Structures are given as C-alpha cells and as structure tokens.
Amino acid sequence: MEWDNNTIQSLSLPPTTCVYREDFKRLLLPPVYSAVLVAGLPLNICVIAQIGMSRRALTRTAVYTLNLALADLLYACSLPLLIYNYAQGDHWPFGDLTCRLVRFLFYANLHGSILFLTCISFQRYLGICHPLAPWHKHGGRRAAWIVCGVVWLVVTAQCLPTAIFAATGIQRNRTVCYDLSPPALATHYLPYGMALTVIGFLLPCAALLACYCRLARRLCRQDGPTGPVAQERRGKAARMAMVVAAVFAISFLPFHITKTAYLAVRSMSGVPCPVLESFAAAYKGTRPFASANSVLDPILFYFTQRKFRRRPQELIQKLTAKWQRQGG
Template sequence: MGKDSCTYHEEFKQILLPVVYSVVFVLGLPLNFIVIAQIWLSRKSLTRTTIYMLNLAVADLLYVCSLPLLIYNYSQKDYWPFGDFTCRFVRFQFYTNLHGSILFLTCISIQRYLGICHPLSTWHKKRGKGFTWMVCGVVWFLVVAQCLPTFVFAATGIQRNRTVCYDLSPPDRSASYFPYGITLTVTGFLIPFVSILGCYCCMTKILCQKDEMIGLAVRKKKDKAIRMIVIVVLVFAISFFPFHLTKTLYLIIRSIPEVPCLTRQAFAIVYKCTRPFASMNSVLDPILFYFTQRKFRESTRHLLDKVSSKWKHDS
C-alpha cells in the first residue's frame, strides 16, 4: 500500500478527544479567567513571577476558547465544517499555547532559581518589572515565529468523503514537515526542558541543605519553591513529555516510506492518545498559580468563607 493511500482507523478519537477537551474547557475557562482577574485586581503590586503567570494564563485562555470547535469536530466523527483557515488557526493556537506555556514555565523556573540560588545577585535585583515585560514580549515573538509554519502545513483534506482537519500536515507532505517538526521539538521543548532541569538540580541542592546553613530570605522561599518544582514536574510529566516523545516517534515513522501502514497507524494512535493530554496544561497552570501565590490562596479562602457564611445565614 502506498504511503499516501494509508487511511488510519481512529474511532477512539470520537470518544477520548471530546471527553478530554470538554473537561479542559469546563475547568480551564473559569480557572484561567479567575487567574487573570485576580492578577488584574492586584496589578499595583505585580511581581515578576505574577507577570509571567499572567502571560501564561492569557495563552491558556486563548487556547481554551478554541476547544468547542475541536469538541464538535471529533464528536462528529472527525468532520470539519469550519473551513481551511479556521483549521490552520486552531492548530496554530494549540502549538502557540503549548510552546508558550513551556517557555513561560521556563521563565518562572529561572526566576525562582535566581531567587533561591543567587539571592544576593545585584544583576537579578536590578532587573525590574519593565525587564520582565520585555522578556514576555520576546517569548511571544519567539513562540509566534516558531509556530507560524503551522499555517503552511496544517490544512483541510478529504477522507472517506468527509472534510477533515489535519493536525501536523496532509499525508503527502510528511517528508517536508519532518525537518520543521523535529526543529520545533528541539527549540520549543528540549532546550527549555534541559534548562528547567538544570535550574531544578541547582535549586534542589540548596533546598535540601539544613535550615541553619541557608539565609533567612532563602528559607522563606523554600516551601514555595518546592511546591513550584512539584507542580511544574507534574505538568511536564502529564502534558509535555509524553506528547513530544510520541510525536517525535510518529514523525520518524511516517517519514519512512517503507514502513507498513499498520505500523504507521499504531504510532499515530499512540501519539494521538497523548495529544489531548497536552492540553491539560491549561488546567494545571492555574493550579501552579494557586499553590505558589499565598495572597491568591488567602483571598480565595476569604471569598469561600463569605459565601459559606451567607449560605448558612440564608438557610
């Protein structure tokens, strides 16, 4: 069977993807909106970390808003009625959110690393909010530049007499997509991931020292840093690492013409099973904000107490 005539049987997508995307939409929309609202209300006391968190929440919210189209698409047996441009744009949104989240989490990790491992650094202290906003602008520029080729490769096509929206590229463009797909994985995932690992290794050495061996300022940040490490590792373990591993394997397999159709289909299924979980970072990122921002936890607890007391009073 020729490479282009290999048609995958992916009925599992009609159940798995609408369910996971619906959960992400129902949870991610209010959670990210609350994070943005909370940061906006306290904008006079913004820290460098909350600026990165704000940009992270904006990226997540923009992506979550595109999910209803994908939920409809997969619940209708992979039927895409929304046109070619919308297909390309939705795929662009997915990868922009994915790699934007990775880079902003990298920025947050580096920020925390400098605070823990170099608390007395004058270079770090002199870089204020203006510098942080500039870094965010550079991140957005890099993410958009990295993901723009998605508009070229992602497209609609016809399978089984139905219009579909290809995620990576149409089958006949597999060979030309391969260099871009691998480059995106290296620059958009592997390099940031190695940077985060380096930061966390250095932070762990400091955080594992006895309290009397470290300064008071660092000791105050210890619990907050540990929570951040745990949650970011969780985000990578659930969302980013499985997706990029299976995507890379699938790209390699589908770029080899001699590979049998059934083998390509097997790798495609494994990859597409991890793809919806890559969107779970839109739910996990607000949890990172909640557990690393004490002021936000306290205001949320205060609000819940007010609602609870009002409920009891009305009853």
C-alpha cells in the same frame, strides 16, 4: 509560504494511500477536551482576574503567570470547535483558515506554556541561588514584561509554520483538518517538526533541569538562612519545582516522545499501514495530555502562591456577608 492543492497532489510521497481507522478519537477526545474546557476556562479567568486585582504589587513571577494564563485561555477558547469536530467523527465544517488557526493556537499554547514555566522556574532559581545578582536585584516588572514580549515573539515565529502546513483535506468522504500536515507533505514537515521539538521542548527542558538541580542542591544545604521568611521561600521553591516537574512529565514529555516517533515513521517509505496507524494512534492519544496543561497551569499558580489561595476564600466571605446584610 502556502501549499495549494496542486502542489499537494503533485508530491506523491508516502504514505498517501493509508486511511486510518481512528474511531477512538470520537470516544476519547470530546470528553477530555470538554473537561479541559469546563475546568480550564474558569480557572484561567480567575487567575487573570486575581493577578489583575493585585497589579500594584505585581511581582515578576506574577507577570509570567499572567501571560501563561493568557496563553491557556486563548487555547481553551478554540476547544469548542475541536469538540464538535471529533464528536462528529473527525468532520471539519469550519473552513481551511479556521483549521490553520486552531492548530496554531494548540502549538502556541504548548510551547508558550513551556517557555513561561521555564521563565517562572528561572526566576525562582535566581531568587534562591542568586538573590543579589544585578539582573535579579534591579530587574523589575518592566524587565519581566520585556521578557514576556520576547517569549510571545519567539513562540509566534516557532509555531507560525504550523498554520502554513496545517490544511483541510478529504478522507473517508468527509472534510478533515490535518493536525501536522497533509500526508503528502510528511517529509517536508519532518525537518520543521524535529526542529520545533528540539528548540521548543528539549532546550527549555534542559535549562529547567539545570536550574532545578542547582536549586535542589541549594535547598539541601544547611548553612543558609533559617528564619521563617527563608523557610517559606524554600518551601515555595520546593513546591513549585515539584509541580512544574509534574506538568512536564504529564503534559509535555509523552506528547513529544510519541510525536517525534510518529514524524519519523510517517516520513519513511514502505511502512505498512497498520504500523503507521499504531504510531498515529499513540501520538494522537497523548494530545489530551498536552491539552491538560491548560488546567494544570492554574493549579500550579494556586498551589505555589499562598496569598492567592487565601483570596478566593476572602472574596467568598465578603460576598456572603454582603448577601446576608441585604437579606437582613
């Protein structure tokens, strides 16, 4: 389904006459997106490379983490276009198709990250609370790859309408790339936007909270195994729970709250432009937080995986020794 210009023009839905003053985007978004690009691109490449070098001993959690890093890497590759766009005062010279692709990549990364983090959390929950469960005991890397394939299909199906609704348009005598949809399609986008929030955020968040509540109760019990291996597993699970909770609280929750409020307000008739502009500014001001998950995800990986934290140091030591031998 595609919206042509005649369809958009014929849908005189509110608030088509509001033109936002969004100078803050030129000051806020290029520096933040540049920081995400500079930090997220090498971090995710390192995660992919290190997991790839360990493919013989690949765990199910590593499979989910690899796919999470791939999603973050794809999004990071689209950031140069957004940085240029906002640095030029919200001017989009790259065409309608590229606009749709960039918006799709943002939401695919967002909801892909949510689902892969949920998979990682569920895997940790099974390992601690149900280590002898048939699926956990017998399901190996192949099962994890199948789950990842299903996740990518679900994310693509969820986010494909964003590429259909997103479009270029003219505002303030320049071409812009609409994030959600053109203003005239606000009421048409609302049901999809709300469904995406419920299915793509609230349901995974509820599942993750349920896992962590059960996990916390199990970790607090004193009748479990007390050996060093068991203590390490408990510590790893606790660290991961804290970092994943921080990622959800920092990246995902503010964005979805402000986005939901903005979707509801902009689909109403008779809303004053200053009120609408305030809700739009709040929503767009939280987009950098959502983008930050591309940096927080690899930090989660290094923080919870001790063997991978040691590996960069070992690699640097090997390279340093090699250079010293060549220099001698």
